[in-house]
Amino acid sequence: MAEIMFWEAVRRAHDEELANDPMVLVMGEDVGVVGGTYKATLGLYDKYGEDRVIDTPISENGFTGLGIGASFVGVRPIIEIMSVNFAWLAMDQIFNTAAKVRYMSGGQLEAPVVIRSPGGTAHQLGSQHSARMEKVFMGIAGLRVATPSNPRQAYGLLKSAVRCNDPVIIYEHELMYNMKGEVPEQEYFHPLEGSxxxxxxxxxxxxxxxxxxxxxxxxxxxxxxxxxxxxxxxxxxxxxxxxxxxxxxxxxxxxxxxxxxxxxxxxxxxxxxxxxxxxxxxxxxxxxxxxxxxxxxxxxxxxxxxxxxxxxxxxxxxxxxxxxxx
Amino acid sequence: MKVADKKRLLREMLFARRFEERCYESYVERNIGGFLHLYSGEEACAHGVLEAADFDNDYVITSYRDHIHAIKWGADPRKVMAELYAKETGVSKGRGGSMHLFDVNNRFMGGYALVGGPFPLAAGIAKAIQMKRGKEISICFLGDAANNQGTFHESLNMAKLWNLPVLYVCENNLYGIGTRIDRSTAVVDQYKRVSAYNIPSAQEDGQDVEKVYKAATKAIKHVRSGKGPYFLELMTYRYRGHSMSDSNAYRARAEERMWSKRDPIIMLRDRLIENGQLTKKEYTEMDTEILDQIENEVIAYANESPEPHVSEVGRYVLAENDPWVRGGVQ
Missing domain, CATH: 3.40.50.920 (Rossmann fold)
Incomplete structure (x- = not known):
């Protein structure tokens, strides 16, 4: 088992899932050309192209809603919200659409999106870049919420979340991206429930x-x-x-x-x-x-x-x- | 448009009117609960646009004023009424209600209750179509007041940026809930607002179904040919209040009378009679037939259908038996 950094584990999960299914896409602010603020999608723009590794405008509610709409008809979007503080802007689409659409359609529609977001309090980022929002997502029925504490979980939770048919929120900590840890060399899917x-x-x-x-x-x-x-x-x-x-x-x-x-x-x-x-x-x-x-x-x-x-x-x-x- | 098609459209629009009027009665009778937003007066918008669309392939999404869009896009009127009656046989199994009709087999992707919510969802459906290299398009109907939400601007920007096959239809009925458009909106002509995103647009009389059909045909051709999004504004009027809880006291009676003279059903009927393509007797017979159908088939079905089992209240919250919850099959 190799030791890799947390960001490398997240990147590897993205890479494998993009390779596995042509309907998987990644979207978010600076995920493409830049490769992600925390390098979670580094190099994937070159590998999979701008139609599947999509740099979005700074329109959190808009692009989150777009990802959710695409997920209605077979796309498996991994949506990165650059900082969880910005997820407040996307709450309408996350709560009112993704979390509820299966129920209010009587099971006809589902929103299999993954919404990944770095959060927590890093160093001196101030009030509006230090939110810890897990409690907010946890309070809404219809969403799954997972949060990795090490690279193995970061890799395996994202892998399972992409394939799961529920909307999954993955909350990562900004101070942990350079943490090293063992990740299995073979493909690994972490359960989305349990402890x-x-x-x-x-x-x-x-x-x-x-x-x-x-x-x-x-x-x-x-x-x-x-x-x-x-x-x-x-x-x-x-x-x-x-x-x-x-x-x-x-x-x-x-x-x-x-x-x-x-x-x-x-x-x-x-x-x-x-x-x-x-x-x-x-x-x-x-x-x-x-x-x-x-x-x-x-x-x-x-x-x-x-x-x-x-x-x-x-x-x-x-x-x-x-x-x-x- | 062929005469036979015009006569069919007349029948469909009359059915829509009678359906909505019967909903009003059922609401008063308390067979329908919650909120109820009626489409009476706006029938030419949904019918004209969707007549020009590809019934077997295109996707439709809209707001809470959704009964008629659902029916025109293939939903069984009996199952729509059953949904309003909160029955298990309803299109959304009694879980959605008037504002949340879904008929995914017919690509009717739902009614949504947050004003402006469907803008990005429609763009997302268009993105999925683009990824699959399909020829179908995504059609989104919303009212004029939705254009004051941020999602309007965010979605138009992305739709143009990524050249998505989406048609936005603005049903401009001049009121956002109870506030007249010139009191809420700096630029009253909605089609002008999209020019900021370099998206082609048009404004058309939303009461004349033939004009709507013609404008929509042009719009849909543009979108389907791969040229990106299009915005079609239709000038229309709703006869009822925003919802049933609306006293409708904010509109001048003279204004209502003026619009009633431009009724989409009467206009088409009179034109067909004038051209010798329909007789008054035929029209009366059609109306009687529709009223009978609504009473004997639609209402009867809704009345007789069972309610959902309370034991099933917890279904549809999350996917059932999804293996990836346990980390897949390993």
């Missing part, structure tokens, strides 16, 4: 997704070496639908829970996982679940202020220490 145990442990479950999986892993190492607490880390790569069984099973093993999200706490992943725990396995709990989230405010430009808004591995350690009284 992964990335570190087994008996004392507490740390639920993370995307970048917060890495904070959870760092925290788990610190907790183990400094406090003898063994944390199980669960990667919720599928945010919609969430893996109810996987959440229940882990809580049943550890009886303690911390949910770690980069986003604000309001109406978020932490809130949703807590609700699932209440519904599925409340009596397994030995302590009240805790969520580690960003502060509930826009992201500031100043580096120290930005850092103060966001959670990190130390916040996870502190949350677990508080739970154990150590």
């Amino acid at each position: 992964e145990i990335v570190r087994p442990g008996r004392d507490v479950t740390l639920f993370g997704y995307n970048i917060s999986v890495h904070w959870c892993l760092q925290a788990a190492d610190l907790l183990s070496s400094h406090h003898g607490i063994e944390a199980e880390v669960i990667d919720l790569y599928a945010l919609s639908p969430l893996d109810r069984a996987g959440i229940r099973d882990s809580v049943t093993r550890t009886h303690r829970v911390v949910i770690v999200e980069e986003a604000e706490p309001m109406v978020g992943v932490g809130a949703e996982v807590m609700a699932i725990i209440n519904e599925e396995c409340f009596f397994e709990l030995d302590a009240a679940p805790v969520r580690v989230s960003a502060l509930n405010m826009p992201i500031p430009y100043n580096h120290s202020l930005e850092k103060a808004v966001l959670p990190d591995a130390n916040d996870v350690v502190e949350a677990v220490r508080g739970m154990f009284g150590v």
Whole structure:
């Protein structure tokens, strides 16, 4: 198994799916000649041509709607929204059309689009380029939402999303494109549902997704070496639908829970996982679940202020220490 | 146009009128719920344009005022009415309602309720046609008020940029919900607005079905020949309010009387009678036949059809048994 960078994994998935099916196309701002802001489509314009690797105007609602319309009649579009902040502009087409068309047509039409978007809070990009929008997409029935925490998932989730007949939102983190990781050399399709145990442990479950999986892993190492607490880390790569069984099973093993999200706490992943725990396995709990989230405010430009808004591995350690009284 | 075709069009438009009037009654009777947007007065637009299109191949998409477009594009009127009656036998299995009719087998790609929403969807269908190197085209009907949405500009720009085979038909009925066009729109002539995108356009009398047919024939020829998008503005008028919840108090009675003299059905009927191609008796018989058909076939079917099973409420949210959800068959 070769180690490649996250962006290379995304690029490889694009390349293979474009080669596999002539009805697959890629569209978005600067995906063609430039090869994508994060190089996710580097070289594919030359390989597949301007009709299938399409540089769009800066018209998010328009080109997202165009991709959705094309998907009604056999095209499999991979739509890149350059920054997830811009996806607000495309919400009409994503929510009102892609998410609902199967239902309101009584199953006659479907919108098999993939909408990929880099997001999260990178370094000092300011309030309007630092959104964490997974909670918004998760709240809408009719969409699937997946978010990779490593190159293997980035590759395999995109591969499955292209072939799945539902609209799939793939939310990637801007700080992770240069992360290295192993990706199988043979073709690999990652499930769009479920979760992964990335570190087994008996004392507490740390639920993370995307970048917060890495904070959870760092925290788990610190907790183990400094406090003898063994944390199980669960990667919720599928945010919609969430893996109810996987959440229940882990809580049943550890009886303690911390949910770690980069986003604000309001109406978020932490809130949703807590609700699932209440519904599925409340009596397994030995302590009240805790969520580690960003502060509930826009992201500031100043580096120290930005850092103060966001959670990190130390916040996870502190949350677990508080739970154990150590 | 042949006389036989004109007479058929007259019948279709009269059917459309009677269908919509019966919807009005059914709404008052509470057999139809939710919102209901009627097409009465605008019949020549859908009929004239779609008469010129390729019934077996072209795609049609429109807004929430969609009953007549669906029927003209092949949807069974009984199943359209059954949809309005929220029945399982409806075109959208009772899940869509008046604003969301779909008949995908006939390439009627749906009615959508967000004003301006279908602009990019129609361009996308055209992109798919282009990728498949098809000769069919994508036809999008929307009202004048939709042109004040960003999707209008975004879609026209992309349609021209990529030379997509899409015909945009603007049914200009002079009102966006309850606001008259000159109070909402800086440039009242809609066909002029598309010149900014270098897209050819025309404005035509939307009450004269023969003129609409002629203008649409030219427009469709342009699009089908690979020359890219075209925009056709049809001047028309809706007799009812925007929807059934509309008191219609914002329009002058004199204006309504003026437009009623340009009724698309009466104009065609009188022309055929004047030319000795139709008698008043034939017309009356036709009308009686249509009223009987609507009552005995369409309404009866809708009434007698079953409602969807509540146990199936969760179907159609996501694809059923999609193997790629589990990472495919490996």
